[in-house]
Amino acid sequence: xxxxxxxxxxxxxxxxxxxxxxxxxxxxxxxxxxxxxxxxxxxxxxxxxxxxxxxxxxxxxxxxxxxxxxxxxxxxxxxxxxxxxxxxxxxxxxxxxxxxxxxxxxxxxxxxxxxxxxxxxxxxxxxxxxxxxxxxxxxxxxxxxxxxxxxxxxxxxxxxxxxxxxxxxxxxxxxxxxxxxxxxxxxxxxxxxxxxxxxxxxxxxxxxxxxxxxxxxxxxxxxxxxxxxxxxxxxxxxxxxxxxxxxxxxxxxxxxxxxxxxxxxxxxxxxxxxxxxxxxxxxxxxxxxxxxxx
Amino acid sequence: xxxxxxxxxxxxxxxxxxxxxxxxxxxxxxxxxxxxxxxxxxxxxxxxxxxxxxxxxxxxxxxxxxxxxxxxxxxxxxxxxxxxxxxxxxxxxxxxxxxxxxxxxxxxxxxxxxxxxxxxxxxxxxxxxxxxxxxxxxxxxxxxxxxxxxxxxxxxxxxxxxxxxxxxxxxxxxxxxxxxxxxxxxxxxxxxxxxxxxxxxxxxxxxxxxxxxxxxxxxxxxxxxxxxxxxxxxxxxxxxxxxxxxxxxxxxxxxxxxxxxxxxxxxxxxxxxxxxxxx
Numbered sequence: 242x243x244x245x246x247x248x249x250x251x252x253x254x255x256x257x258x259x260x261x262x263x264x265x266x267x268x269x270x271x272x273x274x275x276x277x278x279x280x281x282x283x284x285x286x287x288x289x290x291x292x293x294x295x296x297x298x299x300x301x302x303x304x305x306x307x308x309x310x311x312x313x314x315x316x317x318x319x320x321x322x323x324x325x326x327x328x329x330x331x332x333x334x335x336x337x338x339x340x341x342x343x344x345x346x347x348x349x350x351x352x353x354x355x356x357x358x359x360x361x362x363x364x365x366x367x368x369x370x371x372x373x374x375x376x377x378x379x380x381x382x383x384x385x386x387x388x389x390x391x392x393x394x395x396x397x398x399x400x401x402x403x404x405x406x407x408x409x410x411x412x413x414x415x416x417x418x419x420x421x422x423x424x425x426x427x428x429x430x431x432x433x434x435x436x437x438x439x440x441x442x443x444x445x446x447x448x449x450x451x452x453x454x455x456x457x458x459x460x461x462x463x464x465x466x467x468x469x470x471x472x473x474x475x476x477x478x479x480x481x482x483x484x485x486x487x488x489x490x491x492x493x494x495x496x497x498x499x500x501x502x503x504x505x506x507x508x509x510x511x512x513x514x515x516x517x518x519x520x521x522x523x524x525x526x527x528x529x530x531x532x533x534x535x
Numbered sequence: 536x537x538x539x540x541x542x543x544x545x546x547x548x549x550x551x552x553x554x555x556x557x558x559x560x561x562x563x564x565x566x567x568x569x570x571x572x573x574x575x576x577x578x579x580x581x582x583x584x585x586x587x588x589x590x591x592x593x594x595x596x597x598x599x600x601x602x603x604x605x606x607x608x609x610x611x612x613x614x615x616x617x618x619x620x621x622x623x624x625x626x627x628x629x630x631x632x633x634x635x636x637x638x639x640x641x642x643x644x645x646x647x648x649x650x651x652x653x654x655x656x657x658x659x660x661x662x663x664x665x666x667x668x669x670x671x672x673x674x675x676x677x678x679x680x681x682x683x684x685x686x687x688x689x690x691x692x693x694x695x696x697x698x699x700x701x702x703x704x705x706x707x708x709x710x711x712x713x714x715x716x717x718x719x720x721x722x723x724x725x726x727x728x729x730x731x732x733x734x735x736x737x738x739x740x741x742x743x744x745x746x747x748x749x750x751x752x753x754x755x756x757x758x759x760x761x762x763x764x765x766x767x768x769x770x771x772x773x774x775x776x777x778x779x780x781x782x783x784x785x786x787x788x789x790x791x792x793x794x795x796x797x798x799x800x801x802x803x804x805x806x807x808x809x810x811x812x813x814x
Contacts, residue, residue, distance in 0.1 A: 307680070379717070382718070382719075388674050388702075388703060388718050388721075389718075390703055472702075472703040472704065473679070473703065473704035473705075473706075474700050474701055474702060474703060474704060475700050475704070476700045476701050479701070483701070484701070484702065484703050484704075486704075494679045494680075494681075494704065494706060495679055495680050495681060497595050497596060497598070497599035497602065497603075497681055498595075498596050498597075498598030498599050498601075498602060498679070498680055498681020498682075499598075499602070499681075500598070500601075500602050500605075500620075501602070501605075501606070505680065
């Protein structure tokens with residue numbers, strides 16, 4: 242009798258849990274769909290309502306919505322450039338640190354360093370930006386004679402910010418390589434370095450690819466840290482040391498003053514939508530790389 | 536246990552709700568960072584007298600002030616410029632403010648002509664030695680599109696000449712002054728309330744920056760009052776619809792407190808000898 246009651250109660254709890262879980266995931270899916278739908282509608286008004294050309298938005302360098310110019314090329318290039326810089330510097334460095342932790346570092350060092358790297362993820366981006374503004378910008382200014390603000394400063398700050406992502410993911414990718422490969426390679430007389438370079442890295446390549454792509458995703462979406470050090474000039478930068486803007490920093494600079502329904506507001510929504518598309522593209526890329534591995 | 540807790544919570548909420556709903560004892564203001572110091576100081580003084588009223592004041596830029604008050608996100612929208620195209624907003628002019636053209640002190644230039652100033656901001660003159668100063672590259676620091684200070688500067692100095700965007704952009708009066716102070720060759724524009732301080736009965740330029748005269752007219756309070764100095768504007772506070780009791784009392788307090796207005800670098804209406812239309 243009591244068993245039946247207990248079973249009944251367990252059954253009820255289970256059904257309740259199921260309802261809660263289903264509700265939560267349903268809510269999650271609906272919110273995501275709403276968010277994407279809203280951005281898609283607002284982000285295309287520039288073309289559907291204001292009848293501006295997508296070509297002008299993507300390829301014109303002139304951004305002055307109050308005079309009808311909506312070219313976002315300067316911001317697109319700014320975003321691509323700082324991201325490329327960050328990944329070119331932070332990517333190889335991050336992978337190297339990840340490999341070191343997984344393969345070479347003594348256990349005690351690795352287990353002490355891992356939490357330290359993870360702490361870096363948790364530092365708010367405004368802190369990175371603030372440090373960049375107070376340490377890096379004056380350093381660049383004094384060594385180069387430029388203003389100090391610009392792509393170089395933003396690129397360096399971003400390379401630091403993506404490090405933890407790249408380090409932990411590539412370390413994980415190395416760790417899941419089966420020990421049999423290590424042992425086989427060493428048994429064939431390969432040195433430790435040859436084992437890492439010729440056997441383990443190729444075996445972990447798709448995992449490392451994912452680490453780098455997620456590093457790119459982190460970099461391209463970063464806003465506050467680069468807004469503080471980029472200089473925010475809405476023009477195509479003349480060089481590494483010239484002030485520039487990115488999609489994210491332009492949105493944050495101008496969104497407050499954009500009147501409801503204005504050309505400026507629609508342009509900013511289009512930039513936000515473009516960022517969403519880039520993020521989705523990167524996620525698809527991650528799936529493709531991971532599938533290739535499997 | 537949990538049921539009792541829930542009941543207590545509900546009871547508490549029921550008791551608290553009417554109190555929250557009936558008390559309209561807070562005011563929010565946002566917008567122009569040129570007007571921010573005056574409204575902030577006035578809010579502090581006003582709250583000392585009326586401790587049942589809570590006033591919070593933030594910046595953001597003039598256009599932010601206008602869009603925020605139009606969206607009813609704040610009660611008071613501070614702006615250096617007129618809110619054109621917003622029929623619901625009611626304008627309350629509080630004072631006049633002048634704007635300095637400020638530079639890094641190392642450039643050795645004290646005066647420029649209006650034409651030279653246009654050429655500097657248009658990117659045609661790129662070195663201070665071309666206007667009689669040191670051999671230092673000019674770094675133009677702009678405010679973003681949301682800035683009323685930028686709008687006033689373009690309107691009074693640039694006219695139809697487009698502003699060069701290749702320099703830096705700083706998003707508030709305070710950050711402009713910091714950037715000019717730390718960047719050799721820098722030039723920008725900012726309200727007197729940011730570039731001047733009131734000490735011993737008169738104004739001095741804040742440390743680390745220099746102010747330029749335009750056509751040999753210094754950026755002084757007196758030159759704004761007589762209309763000799765060109766860069767100034769009325770400072771507006773907008774309400775969405777007619778101001779309510781709390782809003783109009785606070786607005787009247789700001790407008791009447793001539794000591795605060797004067798000390799922070801603003802100019803009283805009654806001291807103006809010209810109108811905006813005379814410019």
